[in-house]
Amino acid sequence: MPADGQDAMWSQGWEQAVRFREALLDGFPLPTLPAVPVRLNAGEVAHAELVLDYSRFYGQNVTYSQSSGFYFGSPLFVAAGLAGQAIGNSVARSRAQAMAAPQWREFQRVTVYLTDQRLLALVDGVRWLSWYHSAMMQIQPFLGQWNVVQLFEDCEPLRWSGPAAPWLAVALVRLGYGLDHVRDLPEMNLLSRPVVGGSPDSGATGIADDLSHGGHTPLM
Incomplete structure (x- = not known):
């Protein structure tokens, strides 16, 4: 129109x-x-x-899952894996908080x-x-x-x-x-x-x- x-x-x-x-x-x-x-x-x-x-x-109440894992290898590889996991969990938590907010x-x-x-x-x-x-x-x-x-x-x-x-x-x-x-x-x-x-x-x-x-x- x-x-x-x-x-x-x-x-x-x-x-x-x-x-x-x-x-x-x-x-x-x-x-x-x-x-x-x-x-x-x-x-x-x-x-x-x-x-x-x-x-x-x-x-509303919103649930979310946090990932966890074991990383084997060089210190750099383990650090990168843990950092990526932390970032992913932070994003999931922020998304859940935004969805739950009035x-x-x-x-x-x-x-x-x-x-x-x-x-x-x-x-x-x-x-x-x-x-x-x-x-x-x-x-x-x-x-x-x-x-x-x-x-x-x-x-x-x-x-x-x-x-x-x-x-x-x-x-x-x-x-x-x-x-x-x-x-x-x-x-x-x-x-x-x-x-x-x-x-x-x-x-x-x-x-x-x-x-x-x-x-x-x-x-x-």
Whole structure:
């Protein structure tokens, strides 16, 4: 797809978020969907179907093997063998430490259903997961980097990225914290002006570091 086509997707996503925020502040309700292809709770209302890039932030246990051996021959040969073995073990240890460090993992593009109670997504193509708004302790909208991070009390941080992320950020702030936060939260005020450029800026900060940018499918 040409670069200008990609820029148009990002610009459209931003404009939709701007209009959505303005509509909420003008007293309009969230949109609703007549039906979704997943089973909802009794009385649960579906608001949107979105396509977003999903990732989670956590560390993990990693094991690695250290090589050992016996070297026979001249002192130079033995020294070279031991040095090579030490280097190999050091590389394996460093690689394992890097893999174990807390970082964003499970990168994938998913379809997300937003309801008045939660977010639902089919992860890895086999698992339906839910994240309830009532369990969300904090929301971090990094709109300049086109992503929104949710922090929970009992599970790993969750990140949603892509052209629809600003729209989702507005919806989550409204559902999780109320209309006052949609109006007054500093990050939400970014949506009072047009997007600058089409693609995400580099240099994300805080827990949103290392966001990988690329072509995304437009969302709504």
